[in-house]
Amino acid sequence: xxxxxxxxLAVDFADHLKVVVDRAQSLTELYQADLTVLHVVEYIxxxxxxxxxxxxxxxxxxxxxxxxxxxxxHTITKRLNLPDTxxxxxxxxxxxxxxxxxxxxxxxxxxxxxxxxHGIALLLGSTATSVLHHATCxxxxxxxxx
Ligand code: AMP
Numbered sequence: 138x139x140x141x142x143x144x145x146l147a148v149d150f151a152d153h154l155k156v157v158v159d160r161a162q163s164l165t166e167l168y169q170a171d172l173t174v175l176h177v178v179e180y181i182x183x184x185x186x187x188x189x190x191x192x193x194x195x196x197x198x199x200x201x202x203x204x205x206x207x208x209x210x211h212t213i214t215k216r217l218n219l220p221d222t223x224x225x226x227x228x229x230x231x232x233x234x235x236x237x238x239x240x241x242x243x244x245x246x247x248x249x250x251x252x253x254x255h256g257i258a259l260l261l262g263s264t265a266t267s268v269l270h271h272a273t274c275x276x277x278x279x280x281x282x283x
Pocket of ligand 1: 147148149151157175176177178179231248249250251252253262263264265266
């Protein structure tokens with residue numbers, strides 16, 4: 138029977154977070170696997186060379202969001218009794234960062250929600266669809282009703 142050694146859980150802090158986290162935790166226990174919890178902060182450009190400066194601010198908003206994400210992820214890893222090394226925050230496109238981190242960490246299973254903060258207009262959300270198409274390992278899209 139196929140067993141999983143390294144599970145990558147992708148979280149977006151949407152309402153259904155607990156359902157997806159609990160599923161990943163059960164699988165981690167079942168397979169005695171290593172679990173990494175990832176959140177990707179989407180890059181927010183404060184200036185765009187083509188248009189000049191958009192905002193007259195000299196702050197790195199993206200880095201502040203990454204720090205806030207680290208704090209929120211820490212509450213999850215703490216609840217799951219995971220070491221700090223199990224927590225990852227990346228900046229970029231969620232679709233490609235989830236794939237990149239999965240390959241880099243040699244994950245053999247990615248767990249994510251069937252939908253995220255962008256609602257349930259589609260059968261599968263766009264992040265879930267893209268990860269399912271591009272991942273080189275198994276992907277579990279936990280079916281979320283709302
Ligand atoms: P979506 O396809 O965007 O509706 O999201 C589906 C699932 O992808 C979510 O339930 C999360 O598990 C994961 N996901 C979406 N956005 C992110 C993100 N920024 N960082 C990590 N995981 C994400």
